[in-house]
Amino acid sequence: MSADADIGTDARSSRPGRARIVVVGEFNSGKTTLVNALVGAPVLTPSAVARTAHPTVVGFAPKPSLSAETTDRRRMPVAWDGLDAVAPGDIRRLHVGVPLERLKRLSVVDTPGLGLADGESDRRSLQACRTADAVIWCTPAMQAWKASEEQTWRALPERVRARGLLAVTFADAIASPADMDRLMQRLSAEAGPYFRRVAMASELGSLTAGDAAVGTA
């Protein structure tokens, strides 16, 4: 994997100097946990019930901040507990600013979980993939790669899939390393053809902005 120097070489990126990783997957598939791992700090709180309601961009800011971007592209600062004041329909996405050196080169987007029968929310999550430098699809180890995941992923345009990584989350729930090997073998065979790479989420925690950009090369 190359060094951070590669960042932003991708012409498609509208954020010079910053690579964007979008994390998608069905609800409760460990996206938020992976986002935290990618950011390198527990910025977002994972939950056992689906709670991420808007795409949430975690990026650099000199001091911790939270703002909502409305559908007409205006940004308004929001208090940490003041989200309810903004009508949910008006919010396009949320921006969380964190003073982490790492985020000067990398932003990570958490998305609402797919497959909750809310077509609109699914559409917004998938929309977020289109401008990403790398897209990570999370699939939980205990119930990995179902037909619904495959269908949603394969419906994305080829150019998005070319930047895709399949991340196996919750690997610690699988006690036996031999089982994990066999799972990875199945995923390589069944899902491998549609991704650039299949990996355990724990291997992706140290993914750098540079790696993300390499994903697009």
Added chain:
Amino acid sequence: MGFEARSSVRTAVIEPMSLSDHTKPDAPIGARLEDARVRLLALIERLSGLLGEHAAPLLEAAGRQLQQRSCRIAVIGQIKAGKSTFINALTERPGFLPTDINPWTAVVTALHFRSSPMPPEHAAVFHLFSSEQWKELAEGGGRLRELTERLVPGFQPDLLRAQLEVMRKRAEKRLGAKFAELLGQCHRFEAVTPELLADYVSAGDDHASGGARRIYSDVTRSADLYFNASPFAYPITLIDTPGTNDPFLVRDEITRRSLENPDIYVFVISALQPLSAADIYMLRLLNGLHKDRIVVFINRADQLPNPGTDAAMIKAAVEQRLRLEFPALEIPVVYGSAWLGNLRLQSDRGDFHASLKPAQVKVLRQAGLPASIDTSSHQLSSIDRSRLAAAMHMSSGMREIAGVIARLMSTSSIAMLQRQIAVCLAELARSAEVADRAELKSIEELIEVRRRESASLRASVAEEQKSLTAFEERAETLQASFRGIETHFKELIASAMQMLRHQLSTQVREFADEQAEAMLDALEVSSRHRVWRCDVLPLREQMERTYVAAFEQAAADLTRVEQFLYPQLRVIVASLLPDYRGTLLEVPAWAPGVTPSVASLADKVAVDLGTPWWRQWFAVRRAAEERADHLRSLIEDDFLKIADVLVREAEGQLGQRVDYIMQRVNAISMGLRTGIERRSANLAREHALLDGTADEETLMRFEDEQGRRAEACVRKQEAYAAALKELDAVLEMLDASSGEVRPHLQ
């Protein structure tokens, strides 16, 4: 929202219970139904000795149904939801059905539990695909292939093709030269072993150690396993399915086909991803006519990071979602862990608790595990182990779901069948008693006449004979009119079904037109937006509503006509016994609420195929009108076929009801008639006896004869009364156990 600052209200879901509560053994599942079954079988035995030949076919049929009818419980859900693990826990056979990190179950497996002193003839029977079926599936892709072919002619989806190729090659490699001759075979075994299950039932996964053994599973169509020792009181058949949402499309198809006709569905979902769109879709398909037949089990609670605190949140979220999607239903939801349910069954091992995580121990404490038991100790005393196992049983949810299954069983069609049989037996007994009492009355009258004035005896006998002949004529006319009514029933069904067929096909055509229009509009607005999809769920729901309404209407019409039949029978009874006050024919022959299967509505249709297929469909260049026509015919072809299956199903069901009604009235009227005929024949003999020599000796013989008959009548009446008392008790029990269901369902 996922911010640290936003905390959610968290409460523990498992209420502490005292250990004495859960060490008390529960009645095994189906105890009441089994009790009713055994008692009804004994009653059939008793009554067939008392009733005449006319009742034999009815009694035999009832006995057969009671013997053969097991309760079918289908365990369904998405792949890897833990269905096999759940079955192992419920049947108290930890590790029996193998589980695996990858989807393991490839075959629909029926586990038959029946306690009987006789060992089953075979422990395992595996049916392999016939060569036609295999050819259709492996070479043609079966129904799936047919659907995709129709959606995009000439286009074989690469995925399906690749999967079939893998399956075919693997089967041929494993089975070698004998491959062709194996097809169509049925393999029987006297014992079930893990190797056997791996050979026939496991999904092909050559990555597994010993993968070379999995030789027959690709060509196995179904598996039946038989158990003599049962943890259940009533005979139960558990159906394990490979699971839906399987990326291996052929398995997905196999699962859908197994959804037909179970009495109860246990819908297993994972606590980690509770109730996804795929789950809701499946529940919608099931929900139709199986309204009270579903229980949701939220499994894998043990794998949550905070099993104790997340439980309430997840259960509430699932319940809320179910209420939102199905406002008219009360679907019971049980939360737990089949893994824990299996673990508690292994408490004979000193270290069975070694794999418990601290968070899980916390949950066990909440379930009543005393703080004095140190779960970190490697060796626990047997008392501590059994207390730990009790707490595991509690928090595994297995105890609760056993209770729900038992309650669902008591309102299932089995309970209704038993009720029906009990009512039918009671009516046969009562009508026989009527004939009997009438006989006794006439005997008593004759004896009275003989005592008063022997000369007029002959005249009385003649008079009695005359009135019996009148009865017989009346009964004869009545039976002729029954035949007329049967014809009327059949006409009624035919016209109702013609109407239903018309309604359903109109709905299909209108829907197809609307969709074609909608697609044309969508293409006009944005020709770029090519992933327009056709959702046929509204059509499925509409057809289901129409179907259920039409069926219920037809059933109500039958019941109305049925109500005309019974007063005529009661008139006969009243003319035999004017003072008869017993209940007879008061309830309709068929309990309301039993409706036929809508399983065919769940059939996969062409437009159900996923987005990649639609993309391909749109990729084929075609004029807009042509495309619309194609879409229209895709919908019409599939759904008109489904409508046809539905109508035939309803026709069959209604026909069965009519048969049953006719059997019932015929058995009763025949019962009365044979009673009268017997009496007439006796009187004719006695009349001849009295004719000519009316000497004292003959009269004495006559009186003796009458006396013996009277005694027999009294004895039989006592037997009938005892049988009726027992039947009342059975009915009361069946009513009581079905009545307790509602309030518990919350």
